[in-house]
Amino acid sequence: MNYRKTANVLGLLVLIAIVLPFVIYAVPGVIGAEYSFVVLTGSMAPAIDPGDVVVVDETDPATIESGDVITFARDGTNTPVTHRVVGVADAGGGLAFETKGDANSEVDAGLVPAENVLGVVVLTIPYIGYVIQMTNSTAGFLLLVVVPIVLFAASELWALFRSAREDGERTPPTADSDAGEGDAITLSASDLTLSSAMLVLVVPYVAYVAFELRTALSIAVAVAATLSLLAVGGLWFGTRRDAMDSTGRSRSGADSSRTEEGNLGDDDANAGTEEAFETFVPATTELPATTDGGDLEEGSR
Template sequence: MTPTNDHLKTIATVIFVLAIVPFALFAVPQLAGASHSYVVLSDSMSPAIDAGDVVFVADEPTDEISEGDVITFASADVASGTGSSLVTHRVVDVVERDGQTAFRTKGDANEEADQELVSPRNVVGVVSFHLPLVGYVVTFASSRLGTVLFLVVPAVLLGGGELYDLYRGAFGEEEGT
């Protein structure tokens, strides 16, 4: 193998690893010290966090959450059992409500704070970091077309390559000819 081929293989390996790492982290956020990962669906936290980004959320005791932290929480409709949305917003105030701590939150791009206070029991965790744009690929991969492109097509190509190698071996063709 020539030095040029060695360099190309090294570059291809580095590119492959750099492409795979964000998705491995999304699938297993514990590798990055987080407990959950979520795709952001809106621009309410823009420019800090945009739609299509993936946020990594770490468990943190709610008594350690302070103003300025970005938290992910179950919205009031989720808490009441009538909905299923998680929200990622910045804590703009820590308040006492009925003798208990609650959080006033606001999306960075929103003009007003959220109407409902966030109860500590609704807090999923604190955002530790985010990866831009990865969520678009994750969302696409979850679709029917994405499943075909990311699973079926590579499987067919790998299988086809193996069948071709078997065919070449069966008919005595040597590699490199």
């Protein structure tokens, strides 16, 4: 049994389980809903506690019945209210709902007109509202967003550095070993350079937007852009490193070839010189005892 593979699968499942609720909160549309809210009070306890997130789906008011939990806008306040319907009435020719918090002893003052209803609660996610509220503060944003991204970036850069160093120590693949890879998708160095440059410009902007807005969607975009920059930057760094290594190997091979050829040429030249001296025969072996370089004889003119 491959324990490492099992651990990786379990880790991936845990990661999905942690991230998925935040994705649903940020984009309720993934489950077909329209709104998501963090519950601030305990008026609906124990069914819905403070810090929970409610996901609300728009519903035809005519289908709402007693017992449904609805979210509605109350006149005079900007914060929506989530309470249970305890009665349906006809007010002025239109539908209206009598609501009450499960933890409250009295029903809410006044009826809720149908046009004020945002929708019916279809999903409650416990506890993640605390995390979302914490990210709205500067300290929480730094602790929960910036620090993990920095640590992850550091670990990825270290892994890329180790991988590049190990690749540099290995023997480069031959042409035969690359055969059959024609179907692989390849990216040129110019593509990686352009992508890296664009991400370098985009990442600071989306990080600033995430810091200012501090919404789940803006934070998710900032994290995705940062991870994309790390991935593309790692590929670009790897191609540059491979290009430099191959250039160095080519120059080293050419220099060694020149040295070997030069040595062979010198040996041949020395051998030829020695042979020439060994076969040299002087034009005469005896010289006259004297010579005065005087006048020529009469007959030789």
